[in-house]
Amino acid sequence: MIEAQKLTKSFGNYKVLEDLNLKVKKASVYGLLGPNGAGKTTLIKHLTGLYRQDQGIVTIDDQPVYENSQVKGQMIYIPDDLYFFSQASIEETAKFYAKIYPDWNWNRYEQLKQVFPIDSKRRVVKLSKGMQKQVAFWLGISSMPKVMILDEPVDGLDPVMRKKVWSLILQDVAERQVSVLVSSHNLRELEDVCDHIGILHKGKIVVERELDDMKSDVHKFQLGFAGDIPEGFLVGPEVLHRTQTGSILLLIARGDKNELLQRMKSANPVILDVLPLTLEEIFIYELGGMGYDIQNIII
Amino acid sequence: MTFKTSLFNKALILSNLKRYWWVSALYTLALMAYIPFSHLMKAMGMEVQNITWIQDTIDRMLSFSQDDVQAILICTVPVLMAVLIFRYLQVDKSAVMMHSLPIKRSSHYASHCLAGFVLLIIPALLNSLIMILLDYFTVLGSFYTLPKIFTWLGLNIFFCLFFYSIAVLVGMFTGSSVAQIVFTYIIQILPIGIYVLLKFSLEQLLFGFGEAPYSLFIEDNYPLFLLFNSAFLRNPHMVGWLLAYILTAAAFLILGWFVYKHRRLETAGDIIAFPALYPAFKYGMTFCLMLVGGTYFCGASRQSLPMLILGYVIASALGYFVAEVLIHKSFRVLHLYKGYLYYALVIVILLGGLSLDVSGFVKQVPSPEEVEKVYFGYNYNDWFYFEKEKNPEFLESRYQDSGYFEDNPPILLESQENIAGVIELQKHLIKERKREAGSSRYIIYTLKNGDYILRQYNINEADQSDAAFLKPIYESLEYKKLKFPAMRLVPEDIKLMSVEDDRSGKRPVNLTGTKDIRELTELLKNETIKMSYEDMTSSRDSYMRVSVLENNKRNEQNILVQSSFTSLLNWLKDKGYYDQFALHLEDIESVELEKAEDRAYFDNAATPSPVTINEREVIEELLNIDPSTNYISNDVIARFNVRNHVWSKRVSLEAGVSAKLKGYFAELEEDN
Numbered sequence: 001m002i003e004a005q006k007l008t009k010s011f012g013n014y015k016v017l018e019d020l021n022l023k024v025k026k027a028s029v030y031g032l033l034g035p036n037g038a039g040k041t042t043l044i045k046h047l048t049g050l051y052r053q054d055q056g057i058v059t060i061d062d063q064p065v066y067e068n069s070q071v072k073g074q075m076i077y078i079p080d081d082l083y084f085f086s087q088a089s090i091e092e093t094a095k096f097y098a099k100i101y102p103d104w105n106w107n108r109y110e111q112l113k114q115v116f117p118i119d120s121k122r123r124v125v126k127l128s129k130g131m132q133k134q135v136a137f138w139l140g141i142s143s144m145p146k147v148m149i150l151d152e153p154v155d156g157l158d159p160v161m162r163k164k165v166w167s168l169i170l171q172d173v174a175e176r177q178v179s180v181l182v183s184s185h186n187l188r189e190l191e192d193v194c195d196h197i198g199i200l201h202k203g204k205i206v207v208e209r210e211l212d213d214m215k216s217d218v219h220k221f222q223l224g225f226a227g228d229i230p231e232g233f234l235v236g237p238e239v240l241h242r243t244q245t246g247s248i249l250l251l252i253a254r255g256d257k258n259e260l261l262q263r264m265k266s267a268n269p270v271i272l273d274v275l276p277l278t279l280e281e282i283f284i285y286e287l288g289g290m291g292y293d294i295q296n297i298i299i
Numbered sequence: 300m301t302f303k304t305s306l307f308n309k310a311l312i313l314s315n316l317k318r319y320w321w322v323s324a325l326y327t328l329a330l331m332a333y334i335p336f337s338h339l340m341k342a343m344g345m346e347v348q349n350i351t352w353i354q355d356t357i358d359r360m361l362s363f364s365q366d367d368v369q370a371i372l373i374c375t376v377p378v379l380m381a382v383l384i385f386r387y388l389q390v391d392k393s394a395v396m397m398h399s400l401p402i403k404r405s406s407h408y409a410s411h412c413l414a415g416f417v418l419l420i421i422p423a424l425l426n427s428l429i430m431i432l433l434d435y436f437t438v439l440g441s442f443y444t445l446p447k448i449f450t451w452l453g454l455n456i457f458f459c460l461f462f463y464s465i466a467v468l469v470g471m472f473t474g475s476s477v478a479q480i481v482f483t484y485i486i487q488i489l490p491i492g493i494y495v496l497l498k499f500s501l502e503q504l505l506f507g508f509g510e511a512p513y514s515l516f517i518e519d520n521y522p523l524f525l526l527f528n529s530a531f532l533r534n535p536h537m538v539g540w541l542l543a544y545i546l547t548a549a550a551f552l553i554l555g556w557f558v559y560k561h562r563r564l565e566t567a568g569d570i571i572a573f574p575a576l577y578p579a580f581k582y583g584m585t586f587c588l589m590l591v592g593g594t595y596f597c598g599a600s601r602q603s604l605p606m607l608i609l610g611y612v613i614a615s616a617l618g619y620f621v622a623e624v625l626i627h628k629s630f631r632v633l634h635l636y637k638g639y640l641y642y643a644l645v646i647v648i649l650l651g652g653l654s655l656d657v658s659g660f661v662k663q664v665p666s667p668e669e670v671e672k673v674y675f676g677y678n679y680n681d682w683f684y685f686e687k688e689k690n691p692e693f694l695e696s697r698y699q700d701s702g703y704f705e706d707n708p709p710i711l712l713e714s715q716e717n718i719a720g721v722i723e724l725q726k727h728l729i730k731e732r733k734r735e736a737g738s739s740r741y742i743i744y745t746l747k748n749g750d751y752i753l754r755q756y757n758i759n760e761a762d763q764s765d766a767a768f769l770k771p772i773y774e775s776l777e778y779k780k781l782k783f784p785a786m787r788l789v790p791e792d793i794k795l796m797s798v799e800d801d802r803s804g805k806r807p808v809n810l811t812g813t814k815d816i817r818e819l820t821e822l823l824k825n826e827t828i829k830m831s832y833e834d835m836t837s838s839r840d841s842y843m844r845v846s847v848l849e850n851n852k853r854n855e856q857n858i859l860v861q862s863s864f865t866s867l868l869n870w871l872k873d874k875g876y877y878d879q880f881a882l883h884l885e886d887i888e889s890v891e892l893e894k895a896e897d898r899a900y901f902d903n904a905a906t907p908s909p910v911t912i913n914e915r916e917v918i919e920e921l922l923n924i925d926p927s928t929n930y931i932s933n934d935v936i937a938r939f940n941v942r943n944h945v946w947s948k949r950v951s952l953e954a955g956v957s958a959k960l961k962g963y964f965a966e967l968e969e970d971n
Binding site for chain 2: 011012045048049050051052067069070071072073075076077079081082083084085086087088096099100101102
């Protein structure tokens with residue numbers, strides 16, 4: 001559905017995106033992860049047809065996005081930094097969108113008033129940041145998009161509202177086959193909603209996998225030994241992280257879980273546990289292997 | 300989707316109208332208060348004798364001539380509108396939001412442009428409507444006419460469109476609203492600024508370099524000057540000319556559209572939206588500031604060359620680094636010094652080439668056989684329109700003086716002797732290379748092959764070495780015929796001649812008889828032919844003159860009568876006219892001496908008492924002494940008390956005078 005091939009973009013002498021490939025399937029939610037400055041927003045602005053790429057192709061439904069109003073009419077983009085006309089109320093803004101988006105649905109807009117408890121006569125710019133985000137979702141969902149591109153979408157929303165918003169989006173994904181690309185730092189948030197994850201690092205997608213695959217690929221173990229830890233125990237490239245407290249060893253390793261367990265058992269540990277791994281840990285350790293180490297900060 | 304709906308997006312246009320209607324409303328009110336309502340109040344409160352004045356004021360306002368308030372409104376409101384309408388493009392947030400909408404760039408541009416233009420013309424339309432109503436229903440009907448109202452409407456829309464198109468185009472090239480405003484005005488003033496500054500620099504570096512003191516072309520064609528000079532009113536081909544400007548404005552808007560399509564959104568907030576233009580901006584600013592700095596330092600230091608160079612260095616460095624700061628939005632730009640060094644290298648080579656006169660410009664002198672004629676005068680534009688363009692009517696219509704060239708024929712010398720004389724003079728000037736004293740004069744050769752050689756020098760008529768070369772030219776009949784109106788007098792055309800003396804306080808003597816007029820004209824001609832170089836350049840004797848009023852002319856001509864015009868003076872004496880108007884020694888009752896500096900420093904109460912002279916012979920000496928011309932402060936003012944009239948002259952203390960007068964001067968010194 002959404003596809004970028006060999007996408008390259010520079011700002012001046014600084015290369016932000018380099019030979020980037022990305023693919024979002026129809027009716028799926030794609031989570032775009034990356035540290036600050038990795039180029040997430042730049043990538044998103046290419047996917048929404050705002051920036052023109054230096055090289056490469058960006059398509060939605062096999063159609064180039066840049067300057068393509070037909071594609072853009074079926075897509076909504078909710079940026080991190082929202083902009084609304086300064087004098088317009090929610091209702092007036094909705095009227096403006098209704099004239100511009102071909103599939104706008106007034107019924108939906110009216111129904112959503114129950115979800116978003118804001119007086120539609122109020123001026124949008126006078127609302128708080130969180131409420132403006134709600135308005136953006138309200139209007140975005142009412143325009144019946146086939147593609148939603150969301151940059152840090154739930155920032156500033158309270159937990160209840162987050163839940164409501166996500167359930168609305170996921171409902172659309174399920175019922176109307178909407179494709180969603182969402183960037184976030186909030187890994188826990190993505191864990192619950194995404195089915196695909198791409199990790200962007202230094203202008204490249206370094207990992208792109210189904211979330212379940214990813215979880216089954218990296219594992220966290222806790223081991224205890226009766227005496228000293230045997231020398232040469234599991235020191236290969238497969239170990240992403242290793243901490244030792246006394247005779248307790250904490251390992252994060254990549255590979256086949258059973259095979260790894262076999263190898264550990266052969267060293268006869270007293271304790272051997274497989275611990276649940278959060279997406280955050282995967283994120284940190286996958287990138288750690290690429291020189292993006294999380295340094296222990298001593299204050 | 301049809302073409303029309305896809306190019307103009309209704310929702311965008313409406314949202315712009317909704318957001319910026321207030322600008323339109325304020326402009327409407329301003330125009331209303333300034334034009335129809337103020338006219339109405341003037342017309343209602345009028346007194347009978349003011350009718351022509353009111354008519355004149357109203358006509359001037361409606362034709363945009365000499366109306367600064369309207370001019371200021373016109374050159375600010377459209378620019379403000381263009382800035383507001385395209386503000387969304389200059390701020391990252393709004394640029395992102397607007398362009399994520401399913402609207403193409405061409406549609407964005409066309410819709411925003413149109414909305415702004417509609418908002419600009421509504422105030423003019425409303426005001427025209429009000430004027431039409433006032434024309435029918437109020438006393439203003441006797442001042443307004445429909446053609447006048449529509450002319451006003453047309454001109455208003457025309458200027459709005461013109462300024463709006465420039466501001467829009469400029470806005471496409473920059474990513475900042477402030478820069479958009481600044482650049483809009485700068486590009487209109489820049490050509491004339493560069494012209495003046497470049498000319499100044501070249502004059503310093505190339506001895507003899509000359510050009511027009513300012514460019515009439517720019518003055519008549521750049522919108523800002525156009526608006527304030529109302530040059531379009533003087534243009535004889537107004538309709539074609541307006542059409543050309545409307546086409547230009549349309550071309551600007553189309554170019555803006557093209558630029559918008561290629562503009563990158565990420566440049567919102569940058570001072571220049573196209574990185575390819577950075578060098579042009581950077582070096583353009585460096586060069587302009589260099590010229591400003593050179594002119595400032597050199598001008599402030601009385602044209603010294605080292606100060607010119609110092610000004611160049613300081614100001615160009617400033618310009619370069621300020622441009623870098625603006626481009627990089629950071630003060631850490633010193634590491635970019637290399638670009639400045641390249642620039643400096645190019646400039647050093649250019650300046651070196653200029654000052655070594657590689658092209659031979661300074662020494663270039665034509666040989667007399669090559670020259671067809673030569674202009675030897677003060678006014679570049681006279682030469683340009685009369686000789687080069689062969690279009691004297693243009694300048695006459697611009698000066699609003701249809702007989703201009705008839706009264707002031709340009710000094711174009713064609714005789715072999717004078718051409719050779721001017722060439723010799725030029726060789727002398729190049730050899731001497733003086734810059735300081737004298738007045739600036741053009742020497743412009745028209746060559747037989749159709750080329751021109753244009754030079755400008757300072758020539759000092761009082762300088763002995765210059766005078767030797769000037770004398771044969773000045774004393775030639777050809778020069779005198781062009782220079783002196785007395786040579787061109789035709790007795791049959793003269794209505795009235797009068798003779799007067801400023802010193803005497805007496806009434807002028809009017810001569811109307813054909814015989815008198817014929818004789819006096821003849822005498823004036825003969826005396827002018829006899830005039831020597833010294834008479835022509837002396838500053839004495841500027842008291843007595845003949846005023847001539849010709850048929851079909853509004854202005855009278857004044858011809859000075861010098862003391863060397865003996866046969867003319869004798870004729871006046873024989874006829875008995877002289878005594879009636881001229882000053883005689885016995886008319887002077889007394890003379891008071893006063894130091895010139897006293898006048899400058901003290902008010903009347905504190906002025907030291909002047910030295911009074913009653914001796915006849917000293918008075919006579921003072922009457923005939925040459926006046927001081929250099930205006931140094933230790934001059935003496937001699938005040939002559941004539942019957943119920945006073946006139947004064949400056950006398951130099953250093954002048955060779957008799958012992959008696961010296962005594963009076965000494966007395967004056969002691970008093971102080």
